[in-house]
Amino acid sequence: MESGKRVWFRLRSDRRAVVCMVILALEVLCVLLLPPLLGLEPNVTDRTAGFWAAPSAEHWLGTDDVGRDILARLICGGRISLLVGFAAAAINLAVGVPLGLLAGYRRGAWEFWIMRLADVFQSFPNIVLTLCLVSLMGASVLNLVLVLGLLGWPGIARLVYGNVLSVREKEYILAVRALGGRTGTILYRNVLPNAVAPVWAALGQRVGRAILSESSLSFLGVGIRPPQASWGNLMQSASSLAVLTGRPWVWLPPGLLIVLTVVCLQILGNALRDAMDPRAARKER
Amino acid sequence: MAQYIRRRLITAIPVFFGITILVFLLVDLAPGDLTDLMGEGAAGETERAAMEAALGLDQPLPTRYALWLAGLFHGDLGRSYHYGQEVSELIIQRLWPSLLLTGTGVVLAVVIAVPLGMLAAWEPRGGWGRLAHLFTVFGSAVPGFFLALAAIFLFSVKLGWLPASGMYRAAGGGGAGDLLRHLILPAGIIGLSNVGGILRQTQSACLEVLGEDYIMTARAKGLRERVVLVRHALRSALIPVLTSILTHIPHIIGGSVVVERIFGWPGMGSLMFSAVSGRDFNVIMGVTVVMALAVLLTSLLLDVVYGLVDPRVRYGER
Numbered sequence: 130m131e132s133g134k135r136v137w138f139r140l141r142s143d144r145r146a147v148v149c150m151v152i153l154a155l156e157v158l159c160v161l162l163l164p165p166l167l168g169l170e171p172n173v174t175d176r177t178a179g180f181w182a183a184p185s186a187e188h189w190l191g192t193d194d195v196g197r198d199i200l201a202r203l204i205c206g207g208r209i210s211l212l213v214g215f216a217a218a219a220i221n222l223a224v225g226v227p228l229g230l231l232a233g234y235r236r237g238a239w240e241f242w243i244m245r246l247a248d249v250f251q252s253f254p255n256i257v258l259t260l261c262l263v264s265l266m267g268a269s270v271l272n273l274v275l276v277l278g279l280l281g282w283p284g285i286a287r288l289v290y291g292n293v294l295s296v297r298e299k300e301y302i303l304a305v306r307a308l309g310g311r312t313g314t315i316l317y318r319n320v321l322p323n324a325v326a327p328v329w330a331a332l333g334q335r336v337g338r339a340i341l342s343e344s345s346l347s348f349l350g351v352g353i354r355p356p357q358a359s360w361g362n363l364m365q366s367a368s369s370l371a372v373l374t375g376r377p378w379v380w381l382p383p384g385l386l387i388v389l390t391v392v393c394l395q396i397l398g399n400a401l402r403d404a405m406d407p408r409a410a411r412k413e414r
Numbered sequence: 415m416a417q418y419i420r421r422r423l424i425t426a427i428p429v430f431f432g433i434t435i436l437v438f439l440l441v442d443l444a445p446g447d448l449t450d451l452m453g454e455g456a457a458g459e460t461e462r463a464a465m466e467a468a469l470g471l472d473q474p475l476p477t478r479y480a481l482w483l484a485g486l487f488h489g490d491l492g493r494s495y496h497y498g499q500e501v502s503e504l505i506i507q508r509l510w511p512s513l514l515l516t517g518t519g520v521v522l523a524v525v526i527a528v529p530l531g532m533l534a535a536w537e538p539r540g541g542w543g544r545l546a547h548l549f550t551v552f553g554s555a556v557p558g559f560f561l562a563l564a565a566i567f568l569f570s571v572k573l574g575w576l577p578a579s580g581m582y583r584a585a586g587g588g589g590a591g592d593l594l595r596h597l598i599l600p601a602g603i604i605g606l607s608n609v610g611g612i613l614r615q616t617q618s619a620c621l622e623v624l625g626e627d628y629i630m631t632a633r634a635k636g637l638r639e640r641v642v643l644v645r646h647a648l649r650s651a652l653i654p655v656l657t658s659i660l661t662h663i664p665h666i667i668g669g670s671v672v673v674e675r676i677f678g679w680p681g682m683g684s685l686m687f688s689a690v691s692g693r694d695f696n697v698i699m700g701v702t703v704v705m706a707l708a709v710l711l712t713s714l715l716l717d718v719v720y721g722l723v724d725p726r727v728r729y730g731e732r
Contacts, residue, residue: 241425245425245428245432246432248425248429248710249429249432249436250436251664251709252429252664252706252707252709252710252713253433253436253664253702253705253709254664254671254709255664255665256668256671256672257667257671257686257701257702257705258440258702260686260687261440261690261698261702264690264691265440265444265693266444337555341555344557344559345557345672348557348559349559349672349675349676349687351687351690351691364559364560367563370571373563373566373567374567374571374572377567380563384560387557387560388552388555388556388557388560392551392555395551395554395555396551
């Protein structure tokens with residue numbers, strides 16, 4: 130297990146990782162602080178500007194089909210998209226890590242049934258199941274987070290499971306067991322820290338995937354519903370040719386923000402993996 | 415070998431039941447049912463009860479599940495509320511366009527990803543390696559719908575080369591050329607958005623193989639580099655590459671559902687979307703269960719093929 134300080138040091142010396150961290154931090158700060166600071170009103174119609182106004186000094190990205198400021202909606206939509214991404218990934222972890230630990234450590238029936246359950250979930254194209262659940266339960270931010278969170282656990286569980294299988298055979302685990310440690314304590318204190326490293330790296334990818342799923346569904350009108358904005362449903366109007374060709378400032382910024390965010394998350398995730406396990410990183414090169 | 419196959423089949427049985435139970439519960443526990451839709455507004459208590467009895471909705475949950483499962487074994491998935499057709503018929507109609515679209519997409523992805531992954535493993539720091547890196551970073555980060563919008567913007571609107579929706583022209587279409595023109599954009603997008611994943615796994619599989627001793631032997635024998643790469647490296651990397659393609663299948667199907675919807679492609683994905691928005695429960699259950707069972711079947715076949723090809727697999731499993 131690498132100490133946190135050394136991981137941080139290595140991460141800091143990776144230039145690309147630092148750039149990605151700064152970009153992500155800026156995004157989070159912007160969506161959190163700008164709305165209250167600037168008094169942004171994403172749902173208010175500006176009658177003087179009118180519908181579909183072109184970018185101007187007052188509305189940097191113009192206005193939408195009912196005269197709402199697109200920049201304000203972009204910033205507030207970022208709140209929802211980032212929230213859905215991070216919250217769903219957190220639920221992925223909260224469900225996947227314990228199940229992976231149990232399956233790998235207890236083996237036997239636990240292993241069989243948990244892994245079969247993972248097989249069941251992984252047989253479905255993720256977006257199809259999400260689509261069904263979200264539209265049947267009703268589209269809301271909470272439902273979307275719950276569904277994306279509860280469907281994405283098998284990948285994490287498999288990662289943890291694979292690691293636990295090798296960790297449980299190590300001598301130090303045998304030593305703690307011989308000393309009479311309780312299973313729960315061993316799992317938490319000894320197995321978990323040694324098996325969890327690749328999960329932190331997968332986390333970046335998870336957040337990115339959740340953001341992509343959310344935006345795809347919202348774009349198609351079955352995720353976050355207007356008037357609530359998200360990066361996906363801001364692009365919805367681009368399914369009309371007039372907007373697609375005549376007003377690229379409507380759909381290009383949210384699309385580019387999604388790409389930028391997901392790319393940064395991925396690079397950061399990989400950098401974190403390399404920082405935690407420098408030997409593996411060197412071998413790969 | 416027979417024992418290995420038997421063992422593999424036994425693990426697939428609980429997964430099969432898990433899939434069917436999940437699909438059934440998913441739709442059954444959702445708020446609202448068919449009587450709400452069919453008897454909108456007018457229906458009173460007695461009509462509603464009669465309707466429930468006619469649809470079998472008054473039975474307890476396990477009975478309904480058993481009936482649905484029995485139907486599934488007979489290929490009977492019920493009737494679509496919206497289309498008035500048998501669901502199985504609907505699915506068969508939509509299967510061919512979906513297979514055509516997704517299949518072409520997969521072929522495109524493989525044709526780009528496998529050679530590029532191999533070259534990138536061979537020369538990680540050269541131009542190929544860099545190109546591959548770009549693909550892996552951006553390939554999975556650009557949402558399919560954004561790519562679709564950009565492609566429609568460029569190829570359909572600005573250049574006017576390719577149609578932006580449908581499978582055939584509305585009037586006078588129908589030939590193979592027409593189909594091909596409609597296929598290029600959606601299949602290209604499915605292909606492009608899946609290059610990243612397959613590429614990364616091909617690259618790491620080839621990297622591993624290139625480090626093996628027999629590659630060094632082959633080089634020391636003075637074989638040409640091309641022969642070393644294709645005959646010795648790619649051959650042994652083929653199994654992990656095949657696995658990576660097949661493990662991507664659920665992901666690929668998921669992506670093509672979105673692409674079908676955007677391009678108005680008359681496949682299973684579009685069917686799914688219209689069923690979900692119209693709450694056509696039998697269609698939702700039918701399509702999801704067929705998709706999941708297809709994935710289960712592929713993984714099962716794959717494992718059996720592995721067992722046949724590679725004896726290590728058979729002995730490795732407890």
